[in-house]
Amino acid sequence: MAPQVRRTAFPKVLIERDTDSEQSSSDDDEEEEEQENENEEKTEEFNDTKKKGKSPITISLKKVCKVCKKTGHEAGFKGATYIDCPMKPCFLCKMPGHTTMTCPHRVATEHGVVPAPHVNTQNPVEFVFERQLKPRITPIKPAYVIPDQVDCAVIRYHSRRVTCLEFHPTNNHILLSGDKKGQLGIWDFAKVHEKTVYGNIHSCILNNMRFSPSNDGMIYAASSDGTVSCTDLETGISSTLMNLNPDGWQGPGSWRMLYGMDINLERGVVLVADNFGFLYLVDSRSNSQTGKAIMIHKKGSKVVGLHCNPFQPDLLLSCGNDHFARLWDMRRLEAGSVLANLEHRRVVNSAYFSPFSGTKILTTSQDNRLRIWDSIFRDLDSPSREIVHSHDFNRHLTPFRAEWDPKNL
Numbered sequence: 001m002a003p004q005v006r007r008t009a010f011p012k013v014l015i016e017r018d019t020d021s022e023q024s025s026s027d028d029d030e031e032e033e034e035q036e037n038e039n040e041e042k043t044e045e046f047n048d049t050k051k052k053g054k055s056p057i058t059i060s061l062k063k064v065c066k067v068c069k070k071t072g073h074e075a076g077f078k079g080a081t082y083i084d085c086p087m088k089p090c091f092l093c094k095m096p097g098h099t100t101m102t103c104p105h106r107v108a109t110e111h112g113v114v115p116a117p118h119v120n121t122q123n124p125v126e127f128v129f130e131r132q133l134k135p136r137i138t139p140i141k142p143a144y145v146i147p148d149q150v151d152c153a154v155i156r157y158h159s160r161r162v163t164c165l166e167f168h169p170t171n172n173h174i175l176l177s178g179d180k181k182g183q184l185g186i187w188d189f190a191k192v193h194e195k196t197v198y199g200n201i202h203s204c205i206l207n208n209m210r211f212s213p214s215n216d217g218m219i220y221a222a223s224s225d226g227t228v229s230c231t232d233l234e235t236g237i238s239s240t241l242m243n244l245n246p247d248g249w250q251g252p253g254s255w256r257m258l259y260g261m262d263i264n265l266e267r268g269v270v271l272v273a274d275n276f277g278f279l280y281l282v283d284s285r286s287n288s289q290t291g292k293a294i295m296i297h298k299k300g301s302k303v304v305g306l307h308c309n310p311f312q313p314d315l316l317l318s319c320g321n322d323h324f325a326r327l328w329d330m331r332r333l334e335a336g337s338v339l340a341n342l343e344h345r346r347v348v349n350s351a352y353f354s355p356f357s358g359t360k361i362l363t364t365s366q367d368n369r370l371r372i373w374d375s376i377f378r379d380l381d382s383p384s385r386e387i388v389h390s391h392d393f394n395r396h397l398t399p400f401r402a403e404w405d406p407k408n409l
Contacts, residue, residue, distance in 0.1 A: 178206030
């Protein structure tokens, strides 16, 4: 008996392409007629296959964005190159409508700044000098001078990333650094061959440091282990002024970590703030906590910065993860007695008064903005100036904190 062959009708295959790639030299009317004919043929084919019980297979060759999932453009990783999506906000200025490469705030990487346009002069003397005389002049090579001092040095002091830096108030060649393990390193630029690291001060991240105003050989430090320490830089002997976790680890809901820190010389107190929005006062003379904790930011938010006004120490500036920088009066410091709220779109990394006048405020936010607030006694609803600066890094890098240049203010 002869074998029977079952005849099956294969479904039609429809290929979709981008309209931009299908270009023809015909007129618009002809293109419209062709499109109508193609649509009629597709509908006929679809009806034929529907009658036979087979639905057509559609293969799309259109450009699809991997970020917003829309057609018409490509974005995402293409090999090792990442292409920005024009439908998403710019990574630099956080504004939609353009990509990071076409952002007007972008700085040229090859020059450091946007280069000025070349001035084309029509002076014939300059033209002759540039084209004929200058190439023939041999450049004068300066004599090689052996330096008698070190201009730069790269020494690895820490095994983990550096979390805070503090310059010595009187010796410009001494820099202090703290790392994620709680170690304190002393960088002496005049003695780069000597390495001094104190590793027995804190058991966790060293978040902030301040020199003692009365003794520049003592340093106060706040750590994520919930302690405030006072360390002698010569001997490395440290004493604990306050411990917010005396019972040890009791779970993440009760563990307190200290971040913001500053010293008020007139009142003789060390101000520290934790990750629950509370402010603590530590008496620098008795080395003990004074008063009760005061909530200065939203409950559960991290207070990352504290700064006292250099000319009016009763004015306190704080910033935190609740997208606000707040101004306080220490003479009536209590919850809800804020003088001004400086609103930001994202987390505020730092906030500082101007060092020479004390009438301006500089804030750094995670929305890639540096904001300057002109006067602390006037309108603080909006900043007087915004500077776009790329510092929105991931959580594995130390947050960027902009500070004032004391030479200009």
